[in-house]
Amino acid sequence: MTYLQYSNKKFKILNSYTLNKSSRQVTFTDINIDFTNRTLEDLPIKYQEVQIKKNNTVIYTGYVNSFTLPSMKQSDNEFRELEINL
Numbered sequence: 215m216t217y218l219q220y221s222n223k224k225f226k227i228l229n230s231y232t233l234n235k236s237s238r239q240v241t242f243t244d245i246n247i248d249f250t251n252r253t254l255e256d257l258p259i260k261y262q263e264v265q266i267k268k269n270n271t272v273i274y275t276g277y278v279n280s281f282t283l284p285s286m287k288q289s290d291n292e293f294r295e296l297e298i299n300l
Contacts, residue, residue, distance in 0.1 A: 215268070215269065216266065216267070216268045216273075217266075217267055218245060218247050218264055218265070218266055218267075218298070219264065219265050219266075219267055220258055220262055220263065220264040220265070220278075221258075221262070223256060225247035225248060225249070225296075226247065226248040227245055227246070227247055227266070228246040228247060228248055228295060229245065229246040231243050231245055231266075233274070240274070244297050244298065244299050244300075245266075245297070245298050245300065246295050246296070246297050246298075247295070247296050247298065248293075248294075248295065249294040249295060249296040250292070250293050250294050252294065252296075257281065257283075257296075258278045258281060258298065259278065260278055260279070260280065261277050261278060261279075262277065262278045263275065263276075263277055264276055264277065264278060264298070264300065274300075276300040277300065278298060278299070278300060279299045279300060280298075280299045281296060281297060281298045281299065282296070282297040283296070
Protein backbone atom coordinates (compact mmCIF):
# COMPACT_ATOMS: atom_id res chain seq x y z
CA MET A 215 0.00 0.00 0.00
CA THR A 216 1.26 3.48 -0.90
CA TYR A 217 0.52 6.39 1.43
CA LEU A 218 1.64 9.91 2.28
CA GLN A 219 2.82 10.67 5.81
CA TYR A 220 3.49 13.88 7.71
CA SER A 221 3.33 14.81 11.40
CA ASN A 222 2.88 11.11 12.28
CA LYS A 223 -0.36 11.05 10.25
CA LYS A 224 -0.91 8.68 7.34
CA PHE A 225 -3.10 9.46 4.35
CA LYS A 226 -4.17 7.13 1.56
CA ILE A 227 -3.07 8.35 -1.89
CA LEU A 228 -6.08 8.38 -4.21
CA ASN A 229 -4.63 9.15 -7.64
CA SER A 230 -1.87 7.58 -9.62
CA TYR A 231 1.25 9.70 -9.55
CA THR A 232 4.34 9.98 -11.70
CA LEU A 233 7.90 10.45 -10.61
CA ASN A 234 9.88 12.89 -12.79
CA LYS A 235 13.65 12.55 -12.51
CA SER A 236 16.24 14.95 -13.83
CA SER A 237 19.90 15.60 -13.06
CA ARG A 238 18.91 18.32 -10.59
CA GLN A 239 15.68 17.24 -8.93
CA VAL A 240 13.03 14.58 -8.47
CA THR A 241 9.43 15.76 -8.53
CA PHE A 242 5.99 14.24 -8.25
CA THR A 243 2.82 15.30 -9.95
CA ASP A 244 0.18 16.74 -7.62
CA ILE A 245 -1.01 14.14 -5.15
CA ASN A 246 -4.61 13.67 -4.00
CA ILE A 247 -5.10 12.16 -0.57
CA ASP A 248 -8.15 10.94 1.31
CA PHE A 249 -8.97 13.70 3.84
CA THR A 250 -12.24 12.17 5.05
CA ASN A 251 -12.93 12.59 8.80
CA ARG A 252 -10.03 15.03 9.17
CA THR A 253 -10.11 18.59 10.52
CA LEU A 254 -8.37 21.85 9.67
CA GLU A 255 -5.70 21.01 12.27
CA ASP A 256 -4.67 18.06 10.05
CA LEU A 257 -3.81 20.27 7.07
CA PRO A 258 -0.12 20.49 6.18
CA ILE A 259 1.79 23.74 6.39
CA LYS A 260 3.95 25.16 3.61
CA TYR A 261 7.43 23.62 3.48
CA GLN A 262 6.42 20.82 5.85
CA GLU A 263 8.36 17.62 5.23
CA VAL A 264 6.30 14.74 3.84
CA GLN A 265 7.19 11.20 2.92
CA ILE A 266 5.64 8.89 0.39
CA LYS A 267 5.94 5.32 1.55
CA LYS A 268 5.24 2.02 -0.11
CA ASN A 269 5.04 -1.02 2.19
CA ASN A 270 6.72 1.01 4.98
CA THR A 271 9.68 1.88 2.72
CA VAL A 272 10.29 5.56 1.99
CA ILE A 273 10.28 6.14 -1.78
CA TYR A 274 10.22 9.96 -1.68
CA THR A 275 10.87 12.70 0.86
CA GLY A 276 9.80 16.19 -0.09
CA TYR A 277 8.20 19.37 1.09
CA VAL A 278 4.72 20.82 0.69
CA ASN A 279 4.62 23.69 -1.76
CA SER A 280 0.87 24.30 -1.68
CA PHE A 281 -2.43 22.52 -1.30
CA THR A 282 -5.99 22.98 -2.47
CA LEU A 283 -8.55 23.01 0.29
CA PRO A 284 -11.49 20.66 -0.09
CA SER A 285 -14.99 21.98 0.26
CA MET A 286 -15.85 21.17 3.86
CA LYS A 287 -19.42 20.91 4.96
CA GLN A 288 -20.94 20.11 8.32
CA SER A 289 -21.71 16.45 7.64
CA ASP A 290 -19.49 14.00 9.49
CA ASN A 291 -19.17 11.19 6.96
CA GLU A 292 -18.57 13.28 3.87
CA PHE A 293 -15.80 12.13 1.50
CA ARG A 294 -13.03 14.72 1.29
CA GLU A 295 -10.09 14.88 -1.06
CA LEU A 296 -7.07 17.14 -0.56
CA GLU A 297 -4.70 17.98 -3.42
CA ILE A 298 -1.08 18.58 -2.41
CA ASN A 299 1.69 20.03 -4.58
CA LEU A 300 5.16 18.90 -3.53
